[in-house]
Amino acid sequence: MLVSCAAVAAEGSGPVRIGVIQPLTGSVAYNGQAYVKGAKLAVAQRNAQGGINGRQVQLQIEDGQCQPANSVNAAEKLIQRNKVPVLAGAFCSSATAAVMAVAEKYKIPLLSGVSSKADLTEKGMKYFFRSAETDRLMARTFSKILADDLKLKTVAYIGVNDDWGAVEWRISKRI
Known part of the structure; x- marks a missing residue:
């Protein structure tokens, strides 16, 4: 999981919150649940080693159901209510494409480790990053x-x- 130093520094003290949008229900819930389990394991390991700059990492997880509208609502909630400085996920390319606009609007980094539609990185979004190969x-x-x-x-x-x-x-x- 990627957390930019600027995002962490801007957040101040307390835990480093990472917003996660994955399909926890729906047709690809198994994949989203597996992603969340892996993210929780990575966070537990990072926190056992002292976190990030001495701050514990905390996941804020929302179910986007691989649906663009639900994923946008999840992103808005994570940013507005939970005040996360960074987002990970959306899983399905259509949901990720919808969340990209939200990330751009709030200038919040969005990392997708799964969405593989080639044109996602061709849209010129400054706050979108991917760690997966394209279709x-x-x-x-x-x-x-x-x-x-x-x-x-x-x-x-x-x-x-x-x-x-x-x-x-x-x-x-x-x-």
């Missing part, structure tokens, strides 16, 4: 392995019916 990069790499290394001529693909599955389907049809 385009994954599809090109994977298709090269399937065609060149495994010599496959036909591939069947089963995907989820959400924004990620739709992007993957369009890419795989072109390969």
Whole structure:
């Protein structure tokens, strides 16, 4: 998890609050819950080592359900009510795209470790960062392995019916 030094310094004393938006319910709740468990483990380890600059880290977690409107509401709550200086998540690319506008509005860094739609980083947002490869990069790499290394001529693909599955389907049809 990334917390900028400026965001931590601006926050003053007390715990370092990180706003987390993940799908805790809905079609990809398993993935969002796994992300939150991992984040809690990382925070527990960081806090056991003294936190950040001597301050404990505290997660403020909201369920965005991978829905743009719910994720925007979660971001607004985390920023306005919980006063978090940084956001992580949104998970699904459509939800992340919606939250990006909120992060820009409040000048709050937003880190996505999952959202992989290529054009998210092409929007020119100053406060959006990603640590995941794009769908385009994954599809090109994977298709090269399937065609060149495994010599496959036909591939069947089963995907989820959400924004990620739709992007993957369009890419795989072109390969």
